[in-house]
């Protein structure tokens with residue numbers, strides 16, 4: 216079935232295109248200067264849902280995610296300090312140590328949430344030479360200029376600049392303020408290469424002076440390196456629409472002479488206490504915070520699945536409790552069907568599958584796809600056919616449904632009481648009583664294994 220995704224640029228759902236039989240897919244990755252909270256994780260969950268939709272519907276994929284480990288300033292629009300530089304000074308560690316520490320944590324959370332690893336993960340600092348080449352091409356093609364502070368992109372040269380964010384060049388609110396560099400030609404012009412101040416830690420030689428790349432150029436360069444000049448799908452958080460992706464589009468055109476990305480898609484934010492969940496606005500939770508409170512990563516994944524990526528999702532503990540209850544119901548239903556002996560009419564199974572696939576193909580509609588899983592699982596007849604269908608759906612949903620197993624049954628208190636009396640008998644060296652009680656436990660269907668220091672383990676036979 217053909218996958219259609221809502222294109223933020225054309226404002227229409229469009230079928231994805233393939234290049235050399237593959238969907239080429241880019242998603243803007245994390246800036247590794249701090250913990251990634253569950254808002255950030257919603258972004259990577261969406262990245263994963265789209266990836267899974269592509270694969271589930273039978274396409275091959277080549278997927279790249281960058282890691283920003285240099286050049287992302289505290290404001291997206293070329294102002295403030297470099298986030299990595301700030302973190303290095305804050306934690307008294309090298310930028311490499313900071314990047315590794317926070318990337319490892321982020322990756323661990325992604326794994327726990329069943330977010331599949333893209334074919335390529337590329338830190339910006341690993342492609343500095345390619346970035347310099349990319350900037351040079353932009354200059355050679357007449358889209359850039361050099362000032363005392365670095366190299367800038369001349370936004371007036373790219374006629375479609377502002378189209379994605381729906382703004383025009385007169386709008387002084389977008390792009391950096393001219394005060395940052397008085398040699399800038401237009402307010403929206405953005406930096407491609409920054410000449411480093413003396414105390415800046417991360418810097419490399421370049422034809423324009425020792426410095427470091429602007430934030431936006433890494434994504435164009437990394438996309439070009441791993442996916443080439445045609446990118447089927449490019450995604451990221453909705454805040455990237457007006458600056459970061461606008462700038463990527465302009466850079467891509469300036470380098471290649473044509474538009475590079477077919478479909479731009481954007482996810483809305485995870486909200487908390489009336490605003491976007493973010494470090495600066497206070498209340499954030501990490502996956503670990505939730506695990507400490509007794510929630511599992513799959514509870515959170517099920518919570519994420521319940522909202523479409525194009526809508527903001529409100530985080531509350533009540534909603535997470537509901538997701539936890541739902542996951543526990545899901546487990547019960549899965550187990551009910553797993554050993555079910557009934558045969559379900561093939562047409563019924565096909566109907567479920569057709570509906571499910573239609574929702575996946577229609578702009579990756581996770582909540583509606585999920586509703587088909589529930590419908591199927593609520594079928595009155597216990598059947599392995601339904602179980603197998605759910606496992607197939609889980610290739611898209613990623614809820615670990617195939618790992619759900621009967622929980623080990625609790626040992627009844629009666630057995631534990633007998634075992635405790637036996638333990639006392641052993642301490643008193645009353646071995647005939649101890650043997651008698653062991654036989655009793657065995658006759659009730661349990662085995663007792665003796666451990667050092669009179670400890671024991673009870674196993675159901």
Ligand code: AMP
Nearest residue numbers: 245246254255257258452484485491492
């Ligand atoms: P950053 O590490 O700040 O570059 O953010 C990584 C990703 O998380 C970006 O794609 C952001 O758009 C996304 N993001 C940040 N906050 C939220 C949020 N509250 N909800 C959803 N996505 C978010």
Ligand code: ZN
Nearest residue numbers: 243244434459
């Ligand atoms: Zn990006």
